[in-house]
Amino acid sequence: MNAKKRQELFRRLSIAIPEPTTELVHHSTFELLIAVILSAQATDKGVNIATAKLFPVANTPQAIFNLGVEGLEDYIKTIGLYRSKAKNVIATCRMLVEHYDGQVPDTREGLESLPGVGRKTANVILNTAFGQPTIAVDTHIFRLGNRIGIAPGKTPLEVETKLMKAVPKEYLHDAHHLLILHGRYVCVARRPKCEACVIYDLCEYGAKPTMGPVPVAV
Known part of the structure; x- marks a missing residue:
């Protein structure tokens, strides 16, 4: 996909999705960190249901650590x-208390030192909480990178590296959530909703249906 098409693609997505952000409910960087750890192989909706009960009771590293694994x-x-997530969260809370004065680190190195936090989770925190231009390649972004032709790759890291070079600079901060939300609600895995897609004519997906003109954001 050439630079002109990429520019137009993100221009349209930014109009179609005017407030691109996470759907994980949180009120602090720490709550976001815990929600993202819990979201691995789970839906945001399911995580929000659980944290709606957890966070009113414990929403600091010390408070969650005090619950213990079984309590969490x-x-x-x-x-x-x-079970494995509970162990990781308790271990992370302990490390935050003992090594980071109860604060979530704002560096990749610091974040990835926490149990249960890998590159994808670190990218989410760096982008959403600290405003850094990172892209966390989840299943949606990996699918879109390959499907629409903007950043084809065989691994999440390859897709991430290509996206960081391909996304126009002015959209780099929001690209992560623009692509996730587009993939979650429009360019879905099994039956993409091409008839509702604002970037249909720009997409290089070979299996998309032949259609007439679709609404284009202006």
């Missing part, structure tokens, strides 16, 4: 892989 499991047992 009671709040998050509706989420997939909740």
Whole structure:
């Protein structure tokens, strides 16, 4: 996909999605960190249901650490892989208390030192909480990078690296959420909603249906 098409693609997405941000409910950087850790292989909706019960009771590293693994499991047992996630969250809270004065680190190195935090989670926190131009390649972004032709790659890191070079600078901060939300609601995995897609004519997906003109954001 050439630079002119990429520019137009993100221009249209930014109009169609005027407030691109995470759908994980949070009121602090720490709450966002815990929600993102819990969201691995789980839906945002499912995580929000669990954290709506957890955060009113414990929403600081010390408070969640005080719950212990079993106590935390009671709040998050509706989420997939909740046992391993509970262990990681408790270990992360302990590290935040003992090494970071209860504060979420604002560097990739610091974030990735936390149990249960990998590159994708670190990118979400750096982008959403600290305003850094990072792109967390989840299943939606990996699919779109390859499907629409903007950043084809065989691994999440390859797609991320290509996106960081391909996305126009003025859209780099919001690109992460623009692509996720487009992938979540329009360019879905099994039956993409091409008839509702504002970038249909720019997309290089070979299997998309032949259609007439679609509404274009102006």
